[in-house]
Amino acid sequence: MNKLKLFSLLALLPMLLLVSCGGGNTKKGGGTKRFTSMTGWKPNDQKGWFFTGKQQKQKGWPGMVYVEGGTFTMGVVKDDVMHDWNNTPKRMQVSSFFIGETEITNYEYREYVTWLKFVFPPSDPNYKDIYTGALPDTTVWNNKLSRNDFAETYFRSPEFDYYPVVGVSWLQASRYCDWLTDRATEKTLMEQGVISKDLYTNEANNQGASSFSLDKYKSNDPEMESYINTQRLKQKTGIKTSNERILAANRNNNTGVVTKFRLPTEVEWEFAALGMQKEREYNLYTNKRPEIENLKGKKGRNRGMYLANFKQGRGDYSGVAGWKNDGSPTTADVKQYPSNNLGIYGMFGNVAEWTADVYRPIIDEEASDFNYYRGNVTRAVVKNEDGSPKKIDEVKYDTLADGRLVYRGLPGQYEREVISDDRNFRDGDFQSSLDAGYGKAEDSSMMDYNMYNSQRKNFFVDDRGRVIIEKDRNMRTTRISNEVRVIKGGSWLDTAYWLDPGQRRYRDEGKAYGWVGFRVAQDAKASTKSRTKR
Numbered sequence: 001m002n003k004l005k006l007f008s009l010l011a012l013l014p015m016l017l018l019v020s021c022g023g024g025n026t027k028k029g030g031g032t033k034r035f036t037s038m039t040g041w042k043p044n045d046q047k048g049w050f051f052t053g054k055q056q057k058q059k060g061w062p063g064m065v066y067v068e069g070g071t072f073t074m075g076v077v078k079d080d081v082m083h084d085w086n087n088t089p090k091r092m093q094v095s096s097f098f099i100g101e102t103e104i105t106n107y108e109y110r111e112y113v114t115w116l117k118f119v120f121p122p123s124d125p126n127y128k129d130i131y132t133g134a135l136p137d138t139t140v141w142n143n144k145l146s147r148n149d150f151a152e153t154y155f156r157s158p159e160f161d162y163y164p165v166v167g168v169s170w171l172q173a174s175r176y177c178d179w180l181t182d183r184a185t186e187k188t189l190m191e192q193g194v195i196s197k198d199l200y201t202n203e204a205n206n207q208g209a210s211s212f213s214l215d216k217y218k219s220n221d222p223e224m225e226s227y228i229n230t231q232r233l234k235q236k237t238g239i240k241t242s243n244e245r246i247l248a249a250n251r252n253n254n255t256g257v258v259t260k261f262r263l264p265t266e267v268e269w270e271f272a273a274l275g276m277q278k279e280r281e282y283n284l285y286t287n288k289r290p291e292i293e294n295l296k297g298k299k300g301r302n303r304g305m306y307l308a309n310f311k312q313g314r315g316d317y318s319g320v321a322g323w324k325n326d327g328s329p330t331t332a333d334v335k336q337y338p339s340n341n342l343g344i345y346g347m348f349g350n351v352a353e354w355t356a357d358v359y360r361p362i363i364d365e366e367a368s369d370f371n372y373y374r375g376n377v378t379r380a381v382v383k384n385e386d387g388s389p390k391k392i393d394e395v396k397y398d399t400l401a402d403g404r405l406v407y408r409g410l411p412g413q414y415e416r417e418v419i420s421d422d423r424n425f426r427d428g429d430f431q432s433s434l435d436a437g438y439g440k441a442e443d444s445s446m447m448d449y450n451m452y453n454s455q456r457k458n459f460f461v462d463d464r465g466r467v468i469i470e471k472d473r474n475m476r477t478t479r480i481s482n483e484v485r486v487i488k489g490g491s492w493l494d495t496a497y498w499l500d501p502g503q504r505r506y507r508d509e510g511k512a513y514g515w516v517g518f519r520v521a522q523d524a525k526a527s528t529k530s531r532t533k534r
Contacts (some may be wrong), residue, residue, distance in 0.1 A: 002165040044239075051239045051250045056524050057198065060098050061184060061258065065344050066524060067272045069096040072285065074270055074500035087502050091497070092372055095273045096526045099264055100519035102334035102345045103164035103353065104176065106155050109136065112176055115183070119211050120411070127208070129397060133406040134175065136167035140514035150330070152516075163331050164351045164517035166458075170263075170485045170509035171398055172404050173354050173518040177261045180520065184258040186212045209391065209412030214257065215381075216412070219389060223412075230471070263356040264521035265373045266363075266486045266504065273489065273501035275341035295348075307338050308349035309492050310499060317492065324518040330492050347492050348499045351517035357486040358423045359506035367426055375423055379416035389414045401511035423482040483509050491515035 041048045060066050075089040113134050141150035154160050155167070168176075189195040198207050199212065205227070206212070216224050235242065239250055264272070279287035297305050306326035311317050319325030322450035326334065332350055339345045358375040365372065382390040392415050397405035407446040409415065426432050462468055484506045490498035497503070507513065 002419075003111045018056065022515060037448055046240055049246055049249065052288065054287075058259075061522065063101050064098040064202050064344055064520075064522060065101050065272075067097055067099055067268075067342060069094045069526060070277070071082040071275065072271055072276060074267055076500065076503070078500075082497070086361040087504050090363060091369060092205055092267050092271075092365065093370045094267055095371050096524045097264070097268055098259075098522040098524050099268065099344060100273045101339075103351060103517040105334055105521045106165050107161040109165040109168065109176065112179055117177070119206050120208060124208075126395075126411070129405040130395065130407050130410070133397065133404045134172060136165060136172075137169075137400075137402055138167055140167040141401070145528060161334070162333050164334055164346065166331065166351060166514050166517050167512045168516075169400055169406075169512045169517065170354045170507075171400065172512070174263060174356075175406065177520055180261045181258060182212065182214050184261070185214050185217070188258055194229055195227050196229065199227065209393075209514070211410075211412060213410075213413050215389070215414040218257065219414075221389075259522045259524075261284060261520045263354055263518060266355045266357040266488060267373070269355050269488045270501045272342065272344055273340065275344070278341035284302070287509055292393065295499075308490075308499060309337060310349040310490050311493060311495050313495070327494060332492070346519075347489060348500065350492060351515055352487050352489045352491040352494070352498070354516060354518040355486045356490055358482055359480060359486045359504075360427050360429075361480070361486045374425070375421055376420075377423065378420040380419050382415045382417050391415065398510065401508060428482070450506070480506070485509045487516060
């Protein structure tokens with residue numbers, strides 16, 4: 001009997017080995033490690049012609065927090081006491097992303113405007129509006145019936161360095177994100193030795209249109225020749241060949257390029273604020289509650305104290321003297337209050353925040369329930385007659401609500417033109433209007449279509465027996481347009497109602513406020529961590 005059992009086990013052993021090894025190609029988790037391309041060449045083979053650079057693990061930029069994507073219920077899950085009906089629950093999927101640990105501070109924004117003043121001095125008539133148009137609107141602190149000196153001190157004084165910058169419009173915030181992408185890439189390349197470390201100490205560098213930009217680096221612009229250390233770049237990309245044709249063909253790699261900074265979308269901001277990943281049992285969230293239900297500390301020195309900065313009631317912004325419930329009558333240090341479960345500060349109170357989205361009362365989850373975002377505007381680089389990218393020579397501006405001009409692009413950057421504007425998609429474009437239907441397409445004759453007017457005023461029957469509907473041509477007005485953006489979160493000026501991440505409101509993208517700041521975000525790869533219970 002024992003010999004029979006032994007024989008059976010020996011017979012099964014090859015089958016067990018075959019199953020466990022999986023043919024020698026399968027890794028844990030079902031992935032396959034590929035050593036060659038479909039052509040048969042190994043990656044970065046020095047005898048070949050194609051070099052992609054060294055693969056590196058994606059790391060978070062300093063001050064950024066990784067948020068693993070997933071599905072969740074977006075919107076308010078409690079009673080809609082204000083009857084706004086613009087935040088009804090809806091199921092959404094979010095990709096993984098990075099988001100700023102804090103809002104952008106006065107210190108960080110002063111870096112930005114100082115760089116603009118250094119590279120594009122206002123004394124030059126061609127640049128006079130670039131610096132002034134980027135400055136925060138300090139008059140947002142003015143109140144006709146309140147004494148306040150913040151207009152003079154808040155942005156410039158070092159004691160407010162780490163307070164959130166306010167008085168910045170959505171237009172200005174989005175320009176900051178573009179600038180940050182260039183500067184972060186520039187610093188990374190300097191640390192790698194690809195760009196000379198005297199980039200700023202040498203008077204000949206960074207003057208006006210000759211300054212570094214990501215566009216010029218990625219396209220191998222001739223202006224970058226004086227900055228780039230070609231030998232070091234070859235080491236970083238793994239290109240060791242001396243064949244100049246191969247080098248030229250592979251120079252458009254993205255080694256050292258930082259993932260683009262941008263404003264977070266509305267769905268990303270809400271998902272990050274909830275931080276429900278830490279409140280989970282297997283694939284079920286165990287807690288999705290407004291932060292208002294957990295505002296007070298329960299032990300230690302914070303017992304009974306508010307853990308967020310908001311207005312507690314009429315005439316009460318901080319509590320009584322000697323026992324300041326939240327400690328701050330206006331804004332506060334960006335890390336003064338505890339972070340949420342993911343380590344993100346300031347999502348509840350202090351300042352509300354701009355998001356990337358164009359506002360509409362209804363989020364169209366039927367059209368998209370994956371990385372929802374309204375505001376896509378596709379732009380392409382304008383080409384010269386010889387096919388080379390056209391650079392910005394004459395600066396174009398947008399006008400802010402206070403009359404100042406904010407640049408659309410900086411001199412030396414590549415000029416772009418809009419090739420697709422989807423801000424009105426399914427809500428404001430011709431196909432969503434009353435005049436659409438029956439296969440009609442928008443053309444020059446359809447420019448004066450009805451969007452918000454009622455479908456009929458009255459009707460009559462013509463001499464051929466057809467019913468003719470007379471459209472209501474009275475002018476209707478609305479504050480909702482393609483120039484209003486979603487604001488999320490509560491502020492020092494708001495009551496606790498607005499601290500719920502599901503709440504949403506909107507403001508003009510060209511106007512600044514003393515209670516609105518912003519933070520930045522970046523795309524990220526999905527997490528490769530194994531699924532865990534906790």
